[in-house]
Amino acid sequence: MSEILKGRAWVFGDDVDTDLIYHNKYLAETDPKNMPQYAFEYFPGKEHFAKEVKPGDFVVGGKNFGAGSSREHAIYCIKYAGVPVILAETCSRIYYRNAINNGYPVLFVKGFSDAIKEGKIKDGDQLEVELSTGTIKDVTSGHQFHGDAVSDLENDIMQAGGLMGYLKAEAKKKK
Amino acid sequence: MGKTFAEKALGRAAGYDVTANQVVTVEPDWCMSHDNGAPIARIFKKIGVKNVWKPERIVFILDHAVPAPSSDHAVNHKEVREFSAEQGIKHFYDVTSDGGVCHQKMCEEGFALPGLIMVGSDSHTCTYGAYGAFSTGIGRSEMAAAWATGKIWFKVPESMKVVVTGKFKPGVSAKDFILKFIGDVKADGADYMSVEFHGDGIENMSIAERMTLCNMGIEFGAKNAVCKPDHKVLEAIKDNAKCDCWEPLWADEDAVYAAEYSYDLADIEPCVAKPHTVDNYAPISEVKGTKIHEVFLGSCTNGRIEDLRAAAAILKGKKIAVRTIVIPASWTVYRQAMKEGLLDIFLDSGCVICNPGCGPCMGNHEGILAPTEVAISTANRNFKGRMGDKESFIYLASPMTVAASAIKGEISDPREAL
Numbered sequence: 195m196s197e198i199l200k201g202r203a204w205v206f207g208d209d210v211d212t213d214l215i216y217h218n219k220y221l222a223e224t225d226p227k228n229m230p231q232y233a234f235e236y237f238p239g240k241e242h243f244a245k246e247v248k249p250g251d252f253v254v255g256g257k258n259f260g261a262g263s264s265r266e267h268a269i270y271c272i273k274y275a276g277v278p279v280i281l282a283e284t285c286s287r288i289y290y291r292n293a294i295n296n297g298y299p300v301l302f303v304k305g306f307s308d309a310i311k312e313g314k315i316k317d318g319d320q321l322e323v324e325l326s327t328g329t330i331k332d333v334t335s336g337h338q339f340h341g342d343a344v345s346d347l348e349n350d351i352m353q354a355g356g357l358m359g360y361l362k363a364e365a366k367k368k369k
Numbered sequence: 370m371g372k373t374f375a376e377k378a379l380g381r382a383a384g385y386d387v388t389a390n391q392v393v394t395v396e397p398d399w400c401m402s403h404d405n406g407a408p409i410a411r412i413f414k415k416i417g418v419k420n421v422w423k424p425e426r427i428v429f430i431l432d433h434a435v436p437a438p439s440s441d442h443a444v445n446h447k448e449v450r451e452f453s454a455e456q457g458i459k460h461f462y463d464v465t466s467d468g469g470v471c472h473q474k475m476c477e478e479g480f481a482l483p484g485l486i487m488v489g490s491d492s493h494t495c496t497y498g499a500y501g502a503f504s505t506g507i508g509r510s511e512m513a514a515a516w517a518t519g520k521i522w523f524k525v526p527e528s529m530k531v532v533v534t535g536k537f538k539p540g541v542s543a544k545d546f547i548l549k550f551i552g553d554v555k556a557d558g559a560d561y562m563s564v565e566f567h568g569d570g571i572e573n574m575s576i577a578e579r580m581t582l583c584n585m586g587i588e589f590g591a592k593n594a595v596c597k598p599d600h601k602v603l604e605a606i607k608d609n610a611k612c613d614c615w616e617p618l619w620a621d622e623d624a625v626y627a628a629e630y631s632y633d634l635a636d637i638e639p640c641v642a643k644p645h646t647v648d649n650y651a652p653i654s655e656v657k658g659t660k661i662h663e664v665f666l667g668s669c670t671n672g673r674i675e676d677l678r679a680a681a682a683i684l685k686g687k688k689i690a691v692r693t694i695v696i697p698a699s700w701t702v703y704r705q706a707m708k709e710g711l712l713d714i715f716l717d718s719g720c721v722i723c724n725p726g727c728g729p730c731m732g733n734h735e736g737i738l739a740p741t742e743v744a745i746s747t748a749n750r751n752f753k754g755r756m757g758d759k760e761s762f763i764y765l766a767s768p769m770t771v772a773a774s775a776i777k778g779e780i781s782d783p784r785e786a787l
Contacts (some may be wrong), residue, residue, distance in 0.1 A: 258560065296634075
C-alpha cells in the first residue's frame, strides 16, 4: 500500500506564469529555503499564500502551469513551503523539467482546468492524493480525478532525489 | 516516413536514428549562461567535480542587470568572473563594449549555427533556431549538471509545422505575426513541441525577423523553434562561425507533424498583446488611443539594427510625448546605429538611450514602472508586474507600433505614421 497524502487545496487557474509564482524582483535570492516567503506574492487573491500555506497543502493548477521563465525559484518556493506535489492539468516544459531535476513531483491531471472553472475543486478543499496510482480525491466536493504516471527516465531521476542524485548514481554504476 | 528537424538534429547529436518521444542523451555544442552563471557555479561546486567538462564549450554573457544596479547583482557578476578565471572559460562577455544581450551576442558572434545542440539557462535560448540550431532553455541545476558531465537528456519532441507565405504590408512586421500566432494557438499551444517555420514568407524575412519569431517560441510553450538555414544564414556565418561542427539540417517533405498551421503574411495587421498574458491578442484598432506612460524599444526580441531602423524611420523629425527608452541589443548594434545616425534621430526626438543589456524587460532597472503606469514594449513578456510594480500594465508590440505610440503618448497605428 502506498502512502496517501492529505492536505488542503490552493487552487490556481490556467497559464499561471513564473512571475506570478515567484517574481523577478526576488531573483537575486539564491537560497531555496528563503524562497517560500515570496511565493505567489503577485498572484491576485493569493497574496496570503506564503503566510498561510501549511506543510502538506497542495498546489492545484489548470493548463500550462509555470509558463515563462526558466527560474527554479518557482519550484523551490513551493517545494520548500512543504507542498508535497503540484497537481496540474499541464505544465510548461521547462517548469516540469526543473521539477523532475529537483526530485519534485508534478502530477498531470486530465480535466483539471475545467474542474477548477466548474468549481469541482476549490480553495480549501480537503484532498487525498496517492502518488503511486495518481488518484486524487476531493473529499470536500466528492469528486475524484486521475493523474498520469511519469516516464521511466523521469521516474529514475525522481527516485534518485533529482538530477544530481541520479548523475551520481549513474557514475557509480559505470565504475 | 520522413524526419522532422528535431528528429534529425537530436539524431545527429545522439549518433543514431531517433523518432519522436524517444529519450536521448546528447552532448551540447554550447552551454550559455548570463548573470545566473553565479548561482549555477554554486550548484556546480556542490556536485563534487573539480573541472567543467569542456571550458571551451561554455559561454558567459552578462546582460540581465549591467552595469550592476545593486550589490546583489554585483556579487553575481563577481562570482561569474571568478568562476570563469578558475575554469578557463574562453568565451566570457563581461560588462564591456564587446557585450550585449546574451541571445543577440550568441547570434552575432557566430555561436548560433545550423544543426547544433545549444542549451542556455534562459528561456529565450530558443532564439538560435533562426540560424537552424536546435536550441532550448534549461534550469540552473540542469546547467550545472551539463557543465559537470557534458551530457543532457531530451525527449525527442513531436513537431508543429507553421507554413508562412507572402509578404507583410507596410507598417506590419514579424512581431505582429508572432503575436497574432500566439493569440491563435495560446500560451500552451506548442507545449513540449519543436516548432518549424516553413514557407516563402520565412524566406522573405531577414534573419533578424526570424530571430523575433524563434525568440517568442517559448511564449507558446515550444521546446525549440526553428527556421530553415538558407543562403541568408550561410552568408551570415561564413566568416565568423565559432566552430566547424555545424551542418545545415531541415525536415523532410514527408515528415509527420502533431499540428499544422498556415498563414499569409498579407493578412497580418499591426497588433498588441494586452496585459497580462502574451496570448492576449488585440488588433491595433481595438486598443488605439490607450494612454501610455513609458515606451521601451529593445530586448532580445526587438533590439536589433533592423528594429532600430524601423522605429527611427517613424521618429525622424518628430517629438515623443512620453518617456521612451531605447536599448540596442548589443554594442555592435549600438555602434551601427551610431554610424547610421539613428542615435541622433532618437536623441533629437527626446528618447533616452541606455547601454546594451536587458534593461527594464524583467524589471531590474532602467525604466521600472510605478503603480497604475502603462508601458508599451517591444520585449517578449507582459506578465503582471514584470517591469515593476504589480499594479502596472504592459502592452507588447512591434518597433514600428511603439515608435508611433511614443509620438502620440497613446497606443497608435503605425500605418498612420509611415
